[in-house]
Amino acid sequence: MVKRSAHPDKQLFQYLSGSLDEQAAAKIETHLSACPDCAALASVVRMLKSEAAAAGSPRSEGPFDGLEASMAPAASHPGISELASLFYGGSSRESASATARHVATCESCARELALYAQAERMASGYEPARAVGGEVPQAAREMIRDWEESNYAKPRPEEETLSHEMLTRLVHLLGERRDQLLDMKRHVIESSSSREADVVPVLIIDSSGEFRGVEIFHREEGGAAGILKHSDGSGRFDNKIVHALVGFRDREPVVITEVVRRDAIELKRISRLSSDPDGAEYFIIED
């Protein structure tokens, strides 16, 4: 039985890295032959070393020499935000363990963490009041201007946004009125001999989410994803906002907003979606 205090600590890791002299190494070997705990630990460390070597991250001398040398495919590394969350303590316990596990055998991610540590040290010692005033670079000003001039920087008008409550109400209403919508659709198909895909019932509701009726629009050719044309041609919904709840097979539904112009809805935004929608339900809010 080996005494607990006699377990080699630092020396065991040094021995496994081959950095101990012959005499010290012999002592460790004697200990390993008598201590199953340390022998098992040594086996695991050897396995970790072979795993890291297989991952193909050759160790380098300089602080950043090997940063670009990692052969691990980029897709297998954790994302930058995951790494930052690990460093700044924003990850859940499971996520932190998974990312820390990757860092344990990935030299390039460990080096990236070192960049966060060094930046944090600079930030904590930085005194802005004493710093020489600098200017925002011209290139950054141009990026900001371009971004602000694009639609992304502008908040959507209130009438274009749907509250969570309203969305829940709409989904509920759809379930409630599904049979009615289908009946109406069937009736229009039979009476006008239209194709099923060309007949689009649009639910009309008021701003509190109460059902007001169903209007039939017809799909026409035009635009990238087609145009929905109001059947009665009254212009009743002109300039009104129409929301489409677009469903997908493999992801959450999204809400797309368009405007009715001259009795027609041009489905511009739907055509720009990255994956093909599985179907869409349309709503117009009218008070």
Place this chain on the structure above:
Amino acid sequence: MPEESGSTAELEKERLANLGDEELVDLFLDSLKTDRAAAHLYFESIMGRYQGLIGHIVRNSNYRFPAWDSADDVIARVNFKVYRGLALWRRQGKLSSFIARIATSEMIDTIRRVRRDKSYMPRISLAEPDPDMPSVIDRAPSKEPSPEARMLDREQSKIIDSLLEDVCRDWKDGVIVNEYIIGAQDAKTISAKYDMSEDLVYQRARRLRVRLIKWLADRGITSADQLLRSTRPGA
């Protein structure tokens, strides 16, 4: 007190210079929707204080940025991202820390892009190859291991994954396993690189050692062979 001869702009600049970070950020966020010119002025005032920090982080990283994505480009993108992200600054942390995080993330993103780009660079051969000789590709030994070896590697990786996920709980554990246990770096080097004390390096290494031994003991494992056998089907 400002001098009487100072222009309005100078007076405003001085007023802003006397405000704290939080006050300036509040003014910036409030004016974003109503007065963009004012928002820009507040932003310039905030960032004027932190250009030194951003430059220090990006330029002192010992990493050479390529000509097509210079340090200046990285710094410009950091400024842009701070502009877009200031609303996310949580006031319990210092603004310098928030900006440092954005700067570092942008730098890492650039480094990763450069790395990916390099992987597509073909190697240029200086001499014309002899068409009658087997090519370098023909002569290269197969990198593909045998199916048995591949299965063993997969098993080993699975065990390592499970072991490390149980043992590593935060970034410090990850880097100590990487640098100290696997990489055999000394505590002084790790301490300087990751801004932690040498004592902490030793303390963490001891704690990891205990967790590793416990993990093995819980599974009754005393050798690498046994470790592999324990996960094989039918074991």
